[in-house]
Amino acid sequence: MTERHLRVVLAEDSVVLRDGMVELLTARGCRVVATAGTAEGLLTEVERHRPDVAVVDIRMPPTHTDEGIRAAVRIRATTPGVGVLVFSQHIETAWASRLLAAGATGVGYLLKERVARTSEFMDALHRVADGGTALDPEVVDRLVHGRGGSRVDTLTPREREVLELMAQGHSNRSVAARLVVSERAVEKHVAAVFSKFDLPATEADNRRVKAVLAYLSETGG
Numbered sequence: 001m002t003e004r005h006l007r008v009v010l011a012e013d014s015v016v017l018r019d020g021m022v023e024l025l026t027a028r029g030c031r032v033v034a035t036a037g038t039a040e041g042l043l044t045e046v047e048r049h050r051p052d053v054a055v056v057d058i059r060m061p062p063t064h065t066d067e068g069i070r071a072a073v074r075i076r077a078t079t080p081g082v083g084v085l086v087f088s089q090h091i092e093t094a095w096a097s098r099l100l101a102a103g104a105t106g107v108g109y110l111l112k113e114r115v116a117r118t119s120e121f122m123d124a125l126h127r128v129a130d131g132g133t134a135l136d137p138e139v140v141d142r143l144v145h146g147r148g149g150s151r152v153d154t155l156t157p158r159e160r161e162v163l164e165l166m167a168q169g170h171s172n173r174s175v176a177a178r179l180v181v182s183e184r185a186v187e188k189h190v191a192a193v194f195s196k197f198d199l200p201a202t203e204a205d206n207r208r209v210k211a212v213l214a215y216l217s218e219t220g221g
Contacts, residue, residue: 004126005029005030005031006029006030006031006051006052006053006125006126006129007030007031007033007049007051007052007053008025008030008031008032008033008051008052008053008054008055008125009032009033009034009035009036009042009045009046009049009051009053009054009055010022010025010032010034010035010036010054010055011035011036011037011038011039011041011042011054011055011056011057011060011068011071012035012037012055012057013037013038013057013059013060013061013064015037018035018037021055022035024118028118028122030125033045033049033051034048034049034051037060037061038060038061038062038067039060039061039067039068039070039071040071042054042056042060042068042071042075043071043074043075046075046079046082047078047079050079050081050082051082052082052083052129053082053083053084053085053106053125053128053129054072054075054082054083054084054085055085055087055125056068056069056071056072056075056084056085056086056087056088057086057087057088058086058088058090058092058095059088059090066092066095068086068088069086069088069092069095069096069099070095072084072086072099073095073098073099076099076107080106081106082106083106083107083108083128083129083130083131084099084106084107084108084128085107085108085109085110085124085125085128085134086099086108086109086110087110087112087121088109088110088111088112089111089112089113091111091138091139091142093142096109096139096142105131105132105133106128106129106130106131106132106133107128107133107134108124108125108127108128108133108134108135108169109134109135109136109139110124110134110135110136110139111136111138111139114136114138124169127169132169133167133168133169133212134168134169135167135168135169136168137164137168140164140167140168151196151197151198151214152214152215154196155192155193155196156192158179158189159189159192159193159196161179162175162179162186162189162190162193163193163211163212163215164215165178165179166190166208166211166212166215167212167215172186172187172190190208190211193211194207194211197211197214199211
């Protein structure tokens, strides 16, 4: 299936990195509708263009601390239809938790030095734009070991592994492949997680999203 041409707003204060990202995204079929070197500029361009996804660095002017991820949280609150992919050298667990508080859909957090291939980044970008989740395992690990949550503590080691991979955006099939088990086994583990998290089946609710949110809030908040 042909991938759709994503409309992207890119926020990166380094001109060299920003230009390089524009070339990369354009070469991979994306349309970079706007770029920004500040958090305020990012918010303005997202509001103006309503892109499929915004790629955001954490540390931007004027203080180069957390302006970018603050803006990402604001985008999630004000324009939830826009996917947000944080792409940074830094992990800010408190703000990562806030970023995910609006729902585990259309959101990603990748570390620049850990993206080994361009294809990995593009896969994550499309996943986020399509409403999925793309979290670097190291980000998830920091959230996991922040503090224990009562419901998370009830999970078996295998159930926790499955939920951690779910939080990284993997489907049941992908989880099965990574853990070298059958997809049916993964389904049983996921069902056990839903049960322990007290998430009954309903037509309106996405239990997978709720389980990931509960997991992240209880382990990283």
